[in-house]
Amino acid sequence: MTWGRACHDVRVSSSLKDVAARAGVSARTVSNVVNGSARVSEQTRVRVQEAIDELGYRPNLAARSLRAGRTGIIGLAIPELHSPYFAELAGLIVDEAHRRSWTVIIDQTRGDAEAERRLLTGDGGRVMDGLVISPWALGAPDLTATARPLPVVLLGERSPQGMADRVAVDNVAAAEEATAHLLSSGRRRIAAIGLQPHLENGTARQRAEGYRRALRSAGVTPRAGWERSVTALHREDGARAMAELLDGDAAPDAVFAFSDELALGALHTAHARGLRVPEDLAVVGFDDIEDGRFSHPPLTTVSPDKRQIAARALQCLADRIYSPRNEVPAADLTIPHRLVVRGSTVGDAATR
Amino acid sequence: MTWGRACHDVRVSSSLKDVAARAGVSARTVSNVVNGSARVSEQTRVRVQEAIDELGYRPNLAARSLRAGRTGIIGLAIPELHSPYFAELAGLIVDEAHRRSWTVIIDQTRGDAEAERRLLTGDGGRVMDGLVISPWALGAPDLTATARPLPVVLLGERSPQGMADRVAVDNVAAAEEATAHLLSSGRRRIAAIGLQPHLENGTARQRAEGYRRALRSAGVTPRAGWERSVTALHREDGARAMAELLDGDAAPDAVFAFSDELALGALHTAHARGLRVPEDLAVVGFDDIEDGRFSHPPLTTVSPDKRQIAARALQCLADRIYSPRNEVPAADLTIPHRLVVRGSTVGDAATR
CATH class of the missing domain: 1.10.260.40 (lambda repressor-like DNA-binding domains)
Known part of the structure; x- marks a missing residue:
């Protein structure tokens, strides 16, 4: 040094x-x-x-x-600790950090743009050697504008001007597969829950795009009323959106929810209305949280390889920290995912 | 200073x-x-x-x-980040820390006694102004033996020699209420899931004591075979214990699980075996995680005031940090809890 x-x-x-x-x-x-x-x-x-x-x-x-010139401390910024997906991911990242003898400062932004901006520009950088951030409120242009010398790895959201490494699943392809699975089981009236037009973040937009692509490929015209927006990705938001869909002019026979939490909320409403799942309504989620493996019926979902997300994110961060001059161009790593089929979409899998 | x-x-x-x-x-x-x-x-x-x-x-x-002589950084050590109870609690503690302009280093011990001991004695203390720890593997004697000048607040486990402040619910009383609720709905064959005889930690022991007290008060003799031990508090452990109970000589008509995760695992097995909940089997959990509010049926549970746990723990820690000479005797704060009755124990609440 x-x-x-x-x-x-x-x-x-x-x-x-x-x-x-x-x-x-x-x-x-x-x-x-x-x-x-x-x-x-x-x-x-x-x-x-x-x-x-x-x-x-x-x-x-x-x-x-x-x-x-280093503290051995890295930052991890996620929207919410109590969201099962982020909690699982944080657990894996802390394990991975231990393997590298790093200590982890965890911050939750609560999806607040100011909090996300502050982390990228603020005081924290003086304690942290680097930051892994899963932005929610901030979109790529904002993230790029607040770029600073602190090594940053983005989870999910892309930084188009190469400000930072990015680790994510292919959201468009994953959403297309999830929707295609519903189509292949004979469903045609497929709704989507989880659009977030009020956020700059691109994840929900990508999942909506994949959903529409699958419908179009099957010759089904997407229906605006069946694309439900939510303010957050919690169970209660999914439950509310599902109720709106069931109270609408025409009820869907399947739902693709952009997170498992939303899907579990939708299941809750379906049970409360006396619908049989999957006979009357098939449900697919996204994230493969443990919760969905034990729900009734167990939840079909897109499973991102979370262990690999944690490992690759910290490898990227280590590369940045140990070559601080940023000679290496920003990486854009696509992590594998797979569709896990369970009882919420396939009848004979109901008791699995 | x-x-x-x-x-x-x-x-x-x-x-x-x-x-x-x-x-x-x-x-x-x-x-x-x-x-x-x-x-x-x-x-x-x-x-x-x-x-x-x-x-x-x-x-x-x-x-x-x-x-x-301070960094403005506090530590939070919990067994597992992906456990919904600890994830919710961690989220509230981080929020509370922000209010005090503190940054939080989160560590997960994975219930490992060595990891817990290292946190209390090790390197971390040089970065952290204080530590909030929810011990799992270590019991009170061990915790006391590893006492050091770092201000420590214990969540759950008591330190009998006044080494550290302690913030917890009254586990015996809470477990007694949960079991009494099952008794009051006419159940007599009540099993318990969640004993952890392999751990020094006293929480499971206290909940078992409350369970037995309630049975004895009602003139029901506790049955050793209906007290099921688990190695961890996850859904899969609850699912396995429930299967063992149903495969035993006499099947119970109710279960008190020492965590909501265990209870959700038990529900999963009940569904898989075609049992109706609560008609054939009533289930009570402990923790009031969001998951249980949306399960099918929604889960009756003991709800600790998590917001108050977070607030009081950080207040205790602040008092220690700002009066480092430890003039103040160790506090033992009992946080309120309440029994939340939902569909898993009461039929007409099934669709709530």
């Missing part, structure tokens, strides 16, 4: 010296205490620890930061 | 000076760039930023740490 050796020595030894002076011991002894050496008496250890506490000396963080 | 003014000035100005010298500008200009002042030309800003990047200078973190 470019941090001068002299500076390094002066600053680290100066703070060690402060502690040593306050405790009345040598700098070496302080270092031994900090490193947990057994050669220090209990009495001395206590005295040094008191001095460390009083002076607020943070040996490891300071040393690490000074030595390499 | 006890950090000497002279030391503070010397160290902060020395690192600012390094950046200023490398960029060929004044320390004031570096400070302006760091604080985002508009009075700096773009050319100068770029030059200073380059110097900051090259020297690995972390102005805010360093200054904050030196000024107050």
Whole structure:
């Protein structure tokens, strides 16, 4: 690194010296205490620890930061921790970070554009070596505008001007497959739940595009009234959208929901209205959260390879952190997905 | 704070000076760039930023740490991020931390005793001002043995020797109420799912005690074969335990599961075996996760006041951080809970 050796020595030894002076011991002894050496008496250890506490000396963080210009801390920004998809993904990313001896600061943006912007431009960058962010409110142009030297990996949303690496599934293809599966089981009145026209984010738009493509390929004309928008991707939003569909002029015989949570909300409404699933209504979700594996009936869904999303995102981030000059062009990694067919669309799979 | 003014000035100005010298500008200009002042030309800003990047200078973190002996970072250690209960709780704690301008490092221990011990004794304490931990593998004696100067708030598990503040619901009373609810609806063959005899943690033991108390109060003798142990609290563990119960000598007509996830797994098995819920089998869970509100039928559960758990835990932590000498005796806060009755136990609530 470019941090001068002299500076390094002066600053680290100066703070060690402060502690040593306050405790009345040598700098070496302080270092031994900090490193947990057994050669220090209990009495001395206590005295040094008191001095460390009083002076607020943070040996490891300071040393690490000074030595390499790095803290060993990465940020993970997701819309919501309590969303099962993001919770599962966060768990995998934390595991993956541990493997790299990184600590993870998790922030939830609650889908707020200001919060997302602040993370990309703000204070956090001074603690974090890099940031993995799953933007929700911000679209690609916004993300690009707030670009900064902090290494960033985007989950889901593409940055068209190559500001950052991006790791995502092929949303258009996945949505097309999910809809084609409903068509292949003989459904023609297929609704979609989960459009988010109020957001800049492209994920919902891509899933809507895949849905329409599949319908057109099968010679079915998409029906505007069967494309339901939601303000959030929660179960209650899915339940409400499903009720609207059932209360409409013509009820659908199948629903493709853009998230498993929305699909589970739709299932809830279907049960409450006395509909049989899948006989009266077939339901497909997206995300493959654990919840859907145990719902009644179990949920057919698009399953992104979450473990690979976590692994590839942190590999991208590591590459950026260890080659800070950004010589490497931004990567756009497409992660595999597969359609998992369960009882919510196929009768004889109902008790699986 | 006890950090000497002279030391503070010397160290902060020395690192600012390094950046200023490398960029060929004044320390004031570096400070302006760091604080985002508009009075700096773009050319100068770029030059200073380059110097900051090259020297690995972390102005805010360093200054904050030196000024107050604090980083503004707290740790949150939970067994699993993808567990809905902990994900919801983590989301509320992060929100609460934001309100206090704290950043949260989240760690998941995966219920591993070593990981929990490492958090209490290890490196993390040098970055974190304090730690909120929901121990799973470690019991109270272990937690006390690993006590260290880092301010710690325990969620759930009690520290009997007053090592740390503790925030929890009254597990015995809550489990007793849940079981009494099943008794009051006429059930007598009530099983329990969720004992964890392999763990030191007391939560499962307390819930088992409440379950047995309620049975005894009603003159029902607890039956060893109807107390099912699990290795984890996931849906699959609940599904397996339910299958074991149904395959046993005498099938129960009700189940109290020690978590909603276990209860949802039990529901899954009940559906697969063609049982009607609640007619053939009533099910009560614990945690009030969103999932259970939308399951079929919706799940009766013990609902802890999670928002209050988050708020009180961070209040305790703040008190510790701002009075580091630990003059205040350890608090033991009992958070309110309530039984939420839904369709999994009461027939006419089935479509609620």
